[in-house]
Amino acid sequence: MSEEERQVSPADWNRRKFMAFGVLGLFGATVWGVRQWIVDSPKVDGAFAPLRSALEFNERVNGTIKSDDHSVKEFPKELAAKKVRVNGNYGVDYPADIAAWKLAVFTGRPGNDGQLSITMDQLRALPKTEIVYDFKCIEGWSQITHWGGVRFKDFAEHFLVGSKSGAAPTNEKPEDLFKYMGLRTPDGEYYVGIDMKSALHPQTILAYEMNGAPLPMNQGAPLRLIIPTKYGVKNLKRIGIMMFSDERPKDYWHERGYDYDCAL
Numbered sequence: 264m265s266e267e268e269r270q271v272s273p274a275d276w277n278r279r280k281f282m283a284f285g286v287l288g289l290f291g292a293t294v295w296g297v298r299q300w301i302v303d304s305p306k307v308d309g310a311f312a313p314l315r316s317a318l319e320f321n322e323r324v325n326g327t328i329k330s331d332d333h334s335v336k337e338f339p340k341e342l343a344a345k346k347v348r349v350n351g352n353y354g355v356d357y358p359a360d361i362a363a364w365k366l367a368v369f370t371g372r373p374g375n376d377g378q379l380s381i382t383m384d385q386l387r388a389l390p391k392t393e394i395v396y397d398f399k400c401i402e403g404w405s406q407i408t409h410w411g412g413v414r415f416k417d418f419a420e421h422f423l424v425g426s427k428s429g430a431a432p433t434n435e436k437p438e439d440l441f442k443y444m445g446l447r448t449p450d451g452e453y454y455v456g457i458d459m460k461s462a463l464h465p466q467t468i469l470a471y472e473m474n475g476a477p478l479p480m481n482q483g484a485p486l487r488l489i490i491p492t493k494y495g496v497k498n499l500k501r502i503g504i505m506m507f508s509d510e511r512p513k514d515y516w517h518e519r520g521y522d523y524d525c526a527l
Contacts, residue, residue: 334466335491335527338395343409347473349481350400353515354448355501361485364449369506370424371441379422383471383485389413389421392468394491399527401494410489411472416463425459425507432463445512446488449503456512456523457490457497466491469502494525 361383368379393411416433419425425432426440444462447454461467470489471478478484483500490497496516506512517523 333492334464335396338397338407340393340395340409342407343395343474344406345474347408347482348404348406350402350495352481354450354453354499355481355483357450358480359449359484359501364485364503366486366502367504368422368424369504370429371427371507372429376429379424381422386413386418386469386471386486389417392417393472394466394468394489396466396491398491398498399494401496401521401525409474410468410470411475412468412470412486412489414465415467415469415488416465418469419463424505425463432459441507442509443507443512445504445506445508446499446502447504447506448499448501451504453499454513454515455488455497455499456514456517457488457493458524459507461490461492461524461526464490464492492527494527496521497525 364383366379366381366386368381370377370379390413391411392414393409395407395409397405398408399405419432423429423431425444426435428435428439430439432440440459442459444457444459445454446457467488467490470483470487471485473479473482478487483502486502487500488498488502511523514523516525
């Protein structure tokens with residue numbers, strides 16, 4: 264026992280213990296009260312209202328501090344994982360008929376121009392691009408992966424999608440572009456919403472290859488999204504339907520309490 268402790272009277276010692284336990288109790292009560300305030304609040308888009316407000320605030324901050332040309336680091340092909348991790352089978356837990364597959368594109372424009380049906384041969388005829396980058400999962404793991412396909416920007420330019428007028432998107436003013444792109448698996452079980460700025464990013468691709476070979480079924484064959492500026496939950500496998508809108512499309516994980524943008 265130190266000299267100071269020997270000089271403290273029993274009454275002072277009891278008073279100090281009472282104050283310490285009082286502060287601890289007050290802290291615990293505050294934490295419990297905040298928790299109850301959160302869980303008693305209504306849910307907004309799958310999350311308790313205070314948490315949804317915090318997520319939306321983070322989205323606004325992230326959108327302000329990151330420029331449109333923000334890009335992720337790319338790596339040499341030899342660093343790419345040979346065995347690519349599979350995380351989730353939402354919308355792809357069944358075999359796909361690759362020969363019969365077509366991408367249904369709802370352009371958002373009226374009339375006969377409102378829907379396109381695009382085959383894999385048409386996609387492969389476009390300039391191919393490859394990217395090797397650190398794929399990041401929102402659960403905390405990451406893996407350097409190698410993907411090949413068509414740059415979404417090139418796809419949009421060729422098929423004239425993403426703009427309200429039907430002109431090439433890169434020739435349009437920002438206000439003439441749709442604000443969002445929505446993607447769904449063929450069975451409609453999994454779906455994401457992507458802001459058009461991110462969709463038209465030069466590193467965003469519609470991938471049909473992994474490690475130089477056709478996509479395996481568990482990685483979304485025949486076509487998936489690779490969008491390196493977003494977490495993996497936005498990289499939808501087995502794209503069946505694509506649509507464009509000024510309204511936020513439904514998003515599977517946003518409905519379950521996650522951030523809508525899921526931006527890195």
